[in-house]
Amino acid sequence: MSSIKTRLKSVPIIGAAWARFRCRQLHRAYEQRRDDYARITIERGLRYDEQDTILAVRTRISDRGYVPIKRETNDIHTFALIPQVSWHKHLLPDLHELGPVTLFDYVAAGYSSEIFYGRPQWNSEHMRLRKDMLSKVLPMFRDAHRKRLVDWIVCYGGGQDISASVIKQIVSEYGVPTVNMTFDDKHGWAGPYCGEHCTGARDLTKEFDVFYTSARVACEWHLVEGGRAIYMPEGFDNSYFHPRKREKDIPVSFVGASYGFRQDVIKFLQDHGIDIQAYGKGWPRGFANDPVDIFNRSAINLGMGGIGYSESLTNVKGRDFEIPGTGGGVYLTSFNPDLAQHFVVGEEIICYRNRDEMLELIRYYLQHRDEAEKIAERGRIRCLRQHRWLYRYQKGLCIIGILSDQKKYQGAV
Numbered sequence: 393m394s395s396i397k398t399r400l401k402s403v404p405i406i407g408a409a410w411a412r413f414r415c416r417q418l419h420r421a422y423e424q425r426r427d428d429y430a431r432i433t434i435e436r437g438l439r440y441d442e443q444d445t446i447l448a449v450r451t452r453i454s455d456r457g458y459v460p461i462k463r464e465t466n467d468i469h470t471f472a473l474i475p476q477v478s479w480h481k482h483l484l485p486d487l488h489e490l491g492p493v494t495l496f497d498y499v500a501a502g503y504s505s506e507i508f509y510g511r512p513q514w515n516s517e518h519m520r521l522r523k524d525m526l527s528k529v530l531p532m533f534r535d536a537h538r539k540r541l542v543d544w545i546v547c548y549g550g551g552q553d554i555s556a557s558v559i560k561q562i563v564s565e566y567g568v569p570t571v572n573m574t575f576d577d578k579h580g581w582a583g584p585y586c587g588e589h590c591t592g593a594r595d596l597t598k599e600f601d602v603f604y605t606s607a608r609v610a611c612e613w614h615l616v617e618g619g620r621a622i623y624m625p626e627g628f629d630n631s632y633f634h635p636r637k638r639e640k641d642i643p644v645s646f647v648g649a650s651y652g653f654r655q656d657v658i659k660f661l662q663d664h665g666i667d668i669q670a671y672g673k674g675w676p677r678g679f680a681n682d683p684v685d686i687f688n689r690s691a692i693n694l695g696m697g698g699i700g701y702s703e704s705l706t707n708v709k710g711r712d713f714e715i716p717g718t719g720g721g722v723y724l725t726s727f728n729p730d731l732a733q734h735f736v737v738g739e740e741i742i743c744y745r746n747r748d749e750m751l752e753l754i755r756y757y758l759q760h761r762d763e764a765e766k767i768a769e770r771g772r773i774r775c776l777r778q779h780r781w782l783y784r785y786q787k788g789l790c791i792i793g794i795l796s797d798q799k800k801y802q803g804a805v
Contacts, residue, residue, distance in 0.1 A: 411653065414701040422578060422705060429613045440611040442622060446791050449601050449620050453792060458567030460793040461543065465786065467491050468794060469540050471533055471568075473547040473554060477505040479710060482629035483548060486782035490789075491543075494536035498525045498553070508552040511591075512584060519587035526555045533562055543794055546785070547572040547600075550583065552591040556599045563599075569792040571602045575626055577610035578707050579699050597621065602788055606708045608730055622791065625734060626710040627781035628717035635719040635772065638688040643667045643758055645690040645721070647683050647711070650674030652701040660747050666754055668694065688720035691761055692754055695725025708734075713779045716741055719772030722764035724753055734779065740771040 433439070453460065468491040474480050476497045487493050499505055503525045507518055514522075536542055545568055547554050559570055574580070574593040582592045589595030593610075597603045597619025604624035605611060614621030646658065649672045661668050669690075671680035680686050687693050693715045697706040706728040715723045716735070725731070727743035735741045742757070744750040757764040789795040 411701050418579065418700050418702050419705060425581060426609060429616055432616050433612045438612065438615050440615055445620050445622060449791055450793060452601055453569055456567050460569060462796055463543060463794050465490055468543045471536055471542045471545045475499050475505060475549065475553055480548060482632060483781060485629050485631045486780060486785060489782055490785060496529055496532050501528060514584060514586045522587060526558050529558050530561060537566060542568050544568060544792060545570045550574055550580065550591045550593060551589045551596055552586050554596060556589055556596050559599045570600045571788045572596060572600045573604040575606040577605045577607045581613065602791055624784055625708045626713055627779050627784045628713040628775055630717065630780055633684055633714045633718040636688045640689060640691045640721065642669050642690040644692045644694055644754055645686050646670045646694040647680050647686055648672045653698060653703050654696055657696060661751065664751055684718055687715055687718040690721035691764060692757055693721045693723050695723060697726030697728050713775055716771030717775035717779065719768055722757060722768045723771060735771065735774055740767060740774045742767065
């Protein structure tokens with residue numbers, strides 16, 4: 393059935409109609425959720441404020457009788473629940489810079505990520521495997537904590553990867569502060585039921601002391617559901633994303649899977665004479681085995697900040713920091729008011745609001761490559777100063793009271 397659907401969508405007229413339908417579907421679901429939560433926050437007299445949230449986190453930890461041990465960076469023991477799939481490996485180097493890491497990786501334990509990810513529905517076998525996988529978390533934590541006290545628990549994932557009940561049990565037994573990160577709340581907030589709760593952040597948030605979300609609008613969603621969210625965008629792994637001396641032999645590149653509106657954008661640029669090379673699942677060139685090489689060889693690295701089938705519904709993305717952090721070609725992406733908090737647009741990155749602006753900016757900077765290179769250099773400096781994963785972690789450690797002086801950490805202020 394899926395192969396038939398794929399073939400049908402490859403027919404231009406059918407594919408375009410399908411994309412319009414999915415875009416409308418996405419917008420309706422998002423707008424309904426956004427407006428429902430806005431109404432509830434008003435009815436309950438709620439208002440998101442970061443300082444209030446930090447106070448709530450510290451009160452929650454104190455009320456259960458736990459006193460975090462003050463540590464220095466390089467002496468913090470992290471228990472990480474981060475499956476090593478996709479880009480997740482880039483979360484680990486800066487965790488190791490903080491100190492020893494005990495990693496629970498269900499992929500290494502023999503569970504395929506395909507069992508848990510991207511499922512429109514879960515059957516009894518999937519739920520059994522998830523339960524079996526999660527049964528191994530608590531024993532590993534107890535062993536790690538016995539060998540050396542765990543200072544905090546860091547997770548990346550939704551309800552398919554993490555169990556609210558397991559986190560609750562660890563906290564009730566040990567009191568250790570917990571932090572989770574989800575960066576797809578705008579469209580992955582709930583998700584299908586997976587045996588205990590939904591796959592998104594909605595049913596998990598109240599069980600964690602701190603929840604990182606990359607969508608400011610979702611901070612109040614977490615608040616309504618009993619959570620303590622901090623707006624925190626993705627970061628970048630400086631051990632991997634860094635400059636290389638390469639000839640700029642690719643005028644424009646895009647690295648990312650071919651789906652949604654992206655095919656139309658690439659065709660639009662090609663139809664207007666732009667030499668753009670696209671890499672990733674579904675493109676003729678296939679995956680970029682070494683994306684950092686592509687970023688460094690490109691005069692312009694194109695980003696698309698839209699979500700799924702929508703160009704206008706945007707979210708901060710990992711590549712928004714990885715590409716500028718690499719310091720290769722200049723980064724050109726969709727304008728997003730959240731992203732504009734983290735860079736000086738026009739000086740450190742470039743942004744467009746529609747396809748015509750995208751085209752015009754590409755033509756301009758291909759003719760003014762010296763300007764593009766200077767913008768890329770400034771973007772790299774900004775990322776090194778503020779946008780490493782290390783700084784995201786340090787802010788969380790300051791919030792929960794393990795690191796004491798927030799002002800000393802560049803990315804944590």
